[in-house]
Amino acid sequence: MNATSSTDSAASATAAAPSSWEDLVTTALLGTDRRPALYGGSGREAPLALLDEAAMATVRRRAGLRPARAARWPEPAPEDPRPALPAAATRRLATLLADRSGGGTGGRRGSSPDLTELLPQWLATANAHGYAAPPQALPALLDAAQGRTDLRPAALAFAGPRALWLARLNADWRFALRAAPGGGTALPDPEDTEAVRRLWQEGLFAERAALLGALRTGTPARARELLASTWATERAEDRLMFLDSLRTGLSAADEPFLEQALGDRSRNVRATAAELLSALPASALAARMAVRAAACVALDRTDNAPAIVVEPPLECDSGMERDGVTGTPPAGRGERSWWLGQLVESAPLGTWPGRLGGRTAREIVALPVTDGWQGELHAAWCRAAVRQRDAEWSTALLGSPSAPEAGGPGAVSLAERAKLLAALEPVERADWVAGFIATHGLSEAFQLLGVCAVPWAAPLGRAVVDALNIARDAGSYPWSFSGVMGLAERCLDPAEAVRLEALLAIPDEREDSAPGSGEYWAEAFQRLVTTLRLRAEMADELAPAGTVGPAGGALSGGA
Numbered sequence: 001m002n003a004t005s006s007t008d009s010a011a012s013a014t015a016a017a018p019s020s021w022e023d024l025v026t027t028a029l030l031g032t033d034r035r036p037a038l039y040g041g042s043g044r045e046a047p048l049a050l051l052d053e054a055a056m057a058t059v060r061r062r063a064g065l066r067p068a069r070a071a072r073w074p075e076p077a078p079e080d081p082r083p084a085l086p087a088a089a090t091r092r093l094a095t096l097l098a099d100r101s102g103g104g105t106g107g108r109r110g111s112s113p114d115l116t117e118l119l120p121q122w123l124a125t126a127n128a129h130g131y132a133a134p135p136q137a138l139p140a141l142l143d144a145a146q147g148r149t150d151l152r153p154a155a156l157a158f159a160g161p162r163a164l165w166l167a168r169l170n171a172d173w174r175f176a177l178r179a180a181p182g183g184g185t186a187l188p189d190p191e192d193t194e195a196v197r198r199l200w201q202e203g204l205f206a207e208r209a210a211l212l213g214a215l216r217t218g219t220p221a222r223a224r225e226l227l228a229s230t231w232a233t234e235r236a237e238d239r240l241m242f243l244d245s246l247r248t249g250l251s252a253a254d255e256p257f258l259e260q261a262l263g264d265r266s267r268n269v270r271a272t273a274a275e276l277l278s279a280l281p282a283s284a285l286a287a288r289m290a291v292r293a294a295a296c297v298a299l300d301r302t303d304n305a306p307a308i309v310v311e312p313p314l315e316c317d318s319g320m321e322r323d324g325v326t327g328t329p330p331a332g333r334g335e336r337s338w339w340l341g342q343l344v345e346s347a348p349l350g351t352w353p354g355r356l357g358g359r360t361a362r363e364i365v366a367l368p369v370t371d372g373w374q375g376e377l378h379a380a381w382c383r384a385a386v387r388q389r390d391a392e393w394s395t396a397l398l399g400s401p402s403a404p405e406a407g408g409p410g411a412v413s414l415a416e417r418a419k420l421l422a423a424l425e426p427v428e429r430a431d432w433v434a435g436f437i438a439t440h441g442l443s444e445a446f447q448l449l450g451v452c453a454v455p456w457a458a459p460l461g462r463a464v465v466d467a468l469n470i471a472r473d474a475g476s477y478p479w480s481f482s483g484v485m486g487l488a489e490r491c492l493d494p495a496e497a498v499r500l501e502a503l504l505a506i507p508d509e510r511e512d513s514a515p516g517s518g519e520y521w522a523e524a525f526q527r528l529v530t531t532l533r534l535r536a537e538m539a540d541e542l543a544p545a546g547t548v549g550p551a552g553g554a555l556s557g558g559a
Contacts, residue, residue: 021061024054074169078161082132088541089126090134096122097140111523113531117490118555119144121454121535123154125542125555133159138166142173152179187214190222200226205238212245220249224257236266243272250276255283262322274324274346279387281348285323292320293347294355296340297377300370308356308364310373312336313343337376344380349393361396379416386419394423401435414447421451430457437463442471442484449484455493464488465496468525469503477514478524489528494536494555500529 027035032046044052085093099115133141138159145155156163156176167176187210188195199211215223227242234242243261246254254276261273262285277285292313300309313320316327316339324346329338349361356364369377378397385393398420421429433448434457442464452460464484471481478485503525506518539555 021057024050024057028054075165077135077165080132080160080162082130082160083544085126085131085134086541086545089131089538090137092538092541093122093126093134093137094140097137097144111526111530113489113527113534114486117486118531118535118538120151120154121490121555122538122542123151123158125539127154127157129542129544131158131542133162135162138162142166142170142176146172146175152176187211190215190218196226200230205241209241209245212242213248216245216248220246220251221253223249224254228257236264236269239264239266239269240272243269243276246276250279252280252282255280259284262324270322271324271326275387278324278346281350281388286346286348288319288323289343289346290348290351293343294351296343297352297355299356299367305368306357307368307370308373308377309370310340310377312340312373341376341380341383344377345383345387347384349381349384349388349390361390361393365396365399382416382420385423389423391423391425391428394420395428398432401432402439414444418447418451421448426453427457429453430460434460434463437467442467442481446483446487449487449491452491454491456491458493461492461496462499464492465500465503472503472518472521472525475514475517477517478521485524485528489531492528492532494532494539497529497532497536500525500532504529 027050032050096115096119141155141159142163145152145159152175156179159176163173163176167173187207188199190196196211196215200208203211212223212227215226224246227246231239239261246258258273258277262270262277264270264273274285277283278289280286296311296313298309298311300307313336316325316335320339320343321327325339325342327335327339329335352364353359353361356367359367365378365381368374381393382397384390385397398417421432424432430452433445433452436448437445437460445467449456449460449464455461456464465488468481468485468488472478504522506522535555542555
């Protein structure tokens with residue numbers, strides 16, 4: 001063979017040599033125009049030849065795998081003892097999960113319901129009935145929960161133990177293990193004293209925290225004793241997290257342990273212990289705070305009309321700091337007003353009637369406060385009412401719903417009003433918000449509506465519908481009320497659909513109306529009615545066999 005033929009043979013051999021997978025990937029990323037072909041030609045254009053070579057390389061890679069020891073078969077999935085989901089509800093769930101992309105891309109949504117916003121309510125109702133998730137729906141359910149953190153608690157509760165089994169086999173679903181108590185590890189029976197002690201002594205932090213939380217739910221004293229047994233050896237950050245678990249089942253029996261925690265080396269631990277003790281009106285800390293706060297607030301009877309006088313503390317002594325008062329105020333805040341607010345918010349609200357002439361909460365907040373201290377004093381009372389969940393004081397501080405939007409005797413913002421509303425019974429809460437909407441309309445009501453029980457009580461539902469009707473007649477576009485309209489789709493009692501039918505017609509537009517606003521409003525009301533009817537259908541599908549009337553839960557108007 002001459003030199004020329006030898007060279008040609010070498011070139012052919014080089015061209016025919018199989019390319020590495022990395023070479024093929026690099027060529028695909030750069031493009032066949034930018035990277036010369038290193039593979040044998042198949043007689044086709046370079047891009048197609050590249051795909052041919054990739055196909056052959058895939059076969060070579062699979063055929064060239066070396067035998068390995070077979071992996072251990074996974075344990076069978078656990079049984080789910082809950083009742084099976086009704087067939088109609090199973091089909092509905094498949095539809096809801098298939099429509100995860102949703103229709104909300106901004107602009108007009110049309111008249112079709114937004115199924116992505118109904119899935120949380122569907123899950124809440126299914127969980128209320130105690131159904132088990134269909135096995136075939138679990139992958140899609142976990143995918144939905146992966147993309148929406150707001151879905152995870154309800155989705156994982158509905159998915160049950162099989163969700164954790166699947167999560168151990170798919171890295172994309174590991175969030176389910178992180179959300180489960182103890183990272184998915186089975187907790188010991190609370191009656192198994194030795195197993196409980198061993199997990200507390202040897203378990204990971206997440207397992208120990210889950211164990212403590214589970215014990216606080218059923219046997220609070222035992223959880224506290226377990227925590228006390230290792231308290232001195234725990235890290236500061238762990239002590240803080242463990243101490244926070246005492247919020248569940250908090251009672252006077254926890255006071256001695258919390259009093260001990262007031263002397264902790266960590267400032268955050270001391271502050272949390274003080275906060276928990278201040279939520280116990282009969283605690284020694286609450287009594288100490290009451291004495292300090294009462295020394296700062298008194299009734300002035302020297303004038304014809306009684307008034308409250310305030311003299312804030314002159315210093316933050318070591319006793320105050322031990323009881324959780326922070327000495328250094330935030331930037332822009334005066335020291336004495338900062339200390340006063342902390343004392344008043346930590347004192348039991350029952351302190352004030354006796355201190356201020358036997359008056360009721362409503363009478364106290366109606367009193368004038370001298371020297372410009374009213375805002376500071378009332379704000380501290382608001383925080384105390386929220387912390388102590390005192391309905392009487394919350395009602396007094398809320399004032400009349402017809403007061404200015406950001407006003408009220410003690411609430412200086414709508415956010416504070418929303419917190420105070422949470423302390424009221426659901427019916428009282430709904431009545432107050434209905435009165436607010438009747439006076440002020442919907443523009444400031446979104447935050448307040450968010451704390452109302454679902455479905456909305458009849459007076460609140462009527463107030464929202466009437467306000468939407470007024471807004472439509474005003475000739476503005478419905479997009480300004482898209483947040484409230486979205487809440488109405490999820491929270492209105494489906495029975496309101498009948499009354500809304502009168503609003504489906506396109507109204508005559510006024511001369512000063514926005515162009516086409518009537519058509520947009522008719523479309524929005526059509527979507528609202530369609531959504532309410534769909535919620536009623538889903539509630540019926542989830543109702544146990546033999547149930548007559550509303551199925552209850554978030555989807556319907558049942559209790």
